Amino acid sequence: VAGIGAPELFYVIYIAATPEQVWRALTEPQFTRQYFRGRGFDTDWQAGSGWKLVKADGGVDEYGEILEALPPGSLRMTWRGVGTEEYCEVRITIEPTRDGQVKLSVWESHLEGATEEFKDGGRYTWPMVLSGLKNVVERGIS
Amino acid sequence: MALPEKPSWVYVTYIVTSPEKIWTALTDPEWSVQYFFGRAMDSDWLPGSPWRMTLEDGRTDSQGSVLEADPPRLLAVSWSVVWMESMRELPPGKVVYRIDDLGGLCRLTVENYIDDTLGPEWVKGGADGWPKILSGLKSLLETGRPLPAFDSGMKV
Numbered sequence: 001v002a003g004i005g006a007p008e009l010f011y012v013i014y015i016a017a018t019p020e021q022v023w024r025a026l027t028e029p030q031f032t033r034q035y036f037r038g039r040g041f042d043t044d045w046q047a048g049s050g051w052k053l054v055k056a057d058g059g060v061d062e063y064g065e066i067l068e069a070l071p072p073g074s075l076r077m078t079w080r081g082v083g084t085e086e087y088c089e090v091r092i093t094i095e096p097t098r099d100g101q102v103k104l105s106v107w108e109s110h111l112e113g114a115t116e117e118f119k120d121g122g123r124y125t126w127p128m129v130l131s132g133l134k135n136v137v138e139r140g141i142s
Numbered sequence: 143m144a145l146p147e148k149p150s151w152v153y154v155t156y157i158v159t160s161p162e163k164i165w166t167a168l169t170d171p172e173w174s175v176q177y178f179f180g181r182a183m184d185s186d187w188l189p190g191s192p193w194r195m196t197l198e199d200g201r202t203d204s205q206g207s208v209l210e211a212d213p214p215r216l217l218a219v220s221w222s223v224v225w226m227e228s229m230r231e232l233p234p235g236k237v238v239y240r241i242d243d244l245g246g247l248c249r250l251t252v253e254n255y256i257d258d259t260l261g262p263e264w265v266k267g268g269a270d271g272w273p274k275i276l277s278g279l280k281s282l283l284e285t286g287r288p289l290p291a292f293d294s295g296m297k298v
Contacts, residue, residue: 009269013155014277016289099290131156131280138285 035132177278
């Protein structure tokens with residue numbers, strides 16, 4: 001994306017699961033609703049497609065475009081919020097470790113001049129959301 | 143040399159448990175050996191007391207003193223890594239654990255303060271290690287199972 005800066009690491013978490021299980025928990029609404037403030041993704045996860053996070057009442061306040069989706073290893077998307085012109089690019093990687101767990105990392109790339117307030121959104125949200133994802137996956141998904 | 147006012151690095155994780163259980167997991171050797179690369183914590187955790195963390199063979203990994211202790215909400219310790227020769231002369235750092243009770247769910251915040259005179263590689267060392275340790279702590283408290291042992295340079 002033009003005008004966007006270098007990726008900055010926002011969060012890392014280790015999960016006792018396979019990359020495929022983590023990919024499913026990250027992308028399928030039945031799982032995201034359990035940890036992403038009740039929201040479910042609506043997208044076909046194809047590069048160039050739009051995505052939105054749909055609330056229980058059908059409303060949408062976060063949306064963007066899928067830039068690259070390589071299941072079960074990586075995902076790159078733009079991330080926009082209703083009510084602000086600011087947006088960022090989010091990159092998520094799901095890597096198996098040598099001893100059979102998964103390292104999930106999240107990077108954000110920001111526009112030049114991005115406000116700390118906007119970046120704080122990610123700094124605050126990712127630990128909460130991904131702690132919830134880890135809990136859902138480790139309790140067992142089939 | 144001085145510790146910075148703001149933490150050099152912060153890690154936050156949310157755990158479905160009680161503050162008391164997190165406090166026990168952080169301070170009790172029977173818990174720490176299960177997620178802290180086999181290290182055992184040793185202290186009475188009273189302000190001013192020494193603390194240390196030992197390896198499986200009894201050698202000391204890290205040590206320091208308890209700066210603040212308000213169980214089960216806050217623990218602050220000075221931290222010197224001594225098991226590697228190269229690290230013994232380094233100025234001590236500080237680690238602060240904050241536990242917030244959100245009702246059935248807790249937020250655990252770990253702040254790392256690293257001496258201003260040390261380079262960014264020391265911040266990176268903490269940034270690499272703590273997510274593994276705290277992911278293991280979370281798994282243990284939530285599922286009763288630790289993460290599989292890490293094939294890591296921190297293993298002895």
